[in-house]
Amino acid sequence: MDELDPRLLRYFVVVAEELSFSRAALRLHISQPPLSYAIKQLEDSLGARLLERTSRRVELTAAGRALYREAQFLLRRHVDVRKLVQRIDAGLHGQIKIGFVGSMLYRRLPEVLKLFQHHYPDIEHVLLELNSAEQIELVERGGLDLGFIHANPVAPPVRALDLVSEPFAICLPAGHPLASKRRLRLDQLAEDDFIFFSRSFSPYYYETLLSMCLQASFYPKVRNEARHWLSVASLVSQGLGVSIVPQCLSRSGMSGLRFLPFDHGHESVCSLIWSEQAASRIHARHIELVRQVYGLDAADSGRKKGGGPRRGGPDAGRLVPPRRPGS
Template identity: 75%
Template structure:
């Protein structure tokens, strides 16, 4: 049975005051509308809720049962209203966040901590995905925001560049040049290279390739990986050398060296999102990201 919350509030006031005059005063209405409302409620339920005399009001067994249920229903109704209001204000709900592994060394933990501090009632779901996977999911509504490497994105997706940093040469610590302070990239012309996967990030693959070509050689790419951390891990296992974003030097991986070299290319990470459907939760999180990275 769908009961009018207004009638339930009126009934609760009478049940607690056991006096129509006091209940009417509490509800800021006159007594006749209150009496009529209780009759409406009894008619809807088809049960007597109160025993009334000129001096006394008493709850029937049905009235006592309805009183307890009314408290629960009114409390639940208030909770639902608060929940909807918080969702509408962007203070409650869920947000799905994609990230590439290198973001772990580009202040991602700081960003997530701020998210949780500012919006503790929002569930933050983190998914490690490569850039291509994130772009596809953002486009189809599977992610709210994503942290990606520099990649072309469809016109329906917004992008904000957050970090631009240099690349480093990545060598196994057993490599003959590992103890050098600085290298020319062409000194590695005869080495096997590990590149970021061409199929998952053509732009990064082309960036690494162009740096080698500018240094005067065509690299022997023996292995590819879908994540920068995988690239660095393969290097640490002696599977080859690579060129990686400078931030990976903060990864703490053992068995590798990171060396500077002369180049003009930059490793860029970006925040991406779709404007549709509009979401206050998403907008508030994007604003926090802007504050962290100063953009």
């Protein structure tokens, strides 16, 4: 049997509902002879009589009644498939894989995700907590659509858009002798054990923390390293050392910690990354929503390798400074 023509099925359904070729032709806005020919084509294709026709009336045969039920389902399915394909083509359906570093939970990522889900409820947003290096590699390979990372240099085909910058803060256990201070000098911690962001996972951040200590005229005793900033803060809360962390972690609500400001010349920057090779309407629309949340305009199209400063969001209040190479 040949494939059923949706046009012929639609004609048949209207005839079956009207039980009149003349009324069905009026409803379909065609003349009666082409409608009669279309029904004959359908019957020939199926090898079955669907209608009993006399000069006075039209009735469905048993085969016709069965086809009427199935045709309604097939036509609805046909419309649904058409709409699905159109929505996917328009970027309104599908799946987006999103990587993020833990500190983004306190840098407006929940707000971004809610906006994604509000505008695109039919898109499945899959979240993966990964460090920055892992995200960059996955975006390069096409295994990740969007990534929210600690700012790192990227090379084509990866694009990056700096979202927000903020100061670092000293992170102390609540029971530390200096925890009651309102502000510290970093050299006041010269004799403490330090917990650093893992050098193997982010040489850039490790070197940033190290350079702060060297600028304060001491070499830190790094006793522990962790892969995520939240892990660094957790180790500090257990009294295993002190650290220097992005100020956003003060909003984590983690108990047993004190976050104190100190003088330094560095910024903690977070960025959005994506692959220019995988750019599509669905990606572009999500990137535009991210810009909206962080107060960036369309002129901020994303930097490639060695990009310049980018403006932070409303809660940043400062420009993102140039950074030295790292990974």
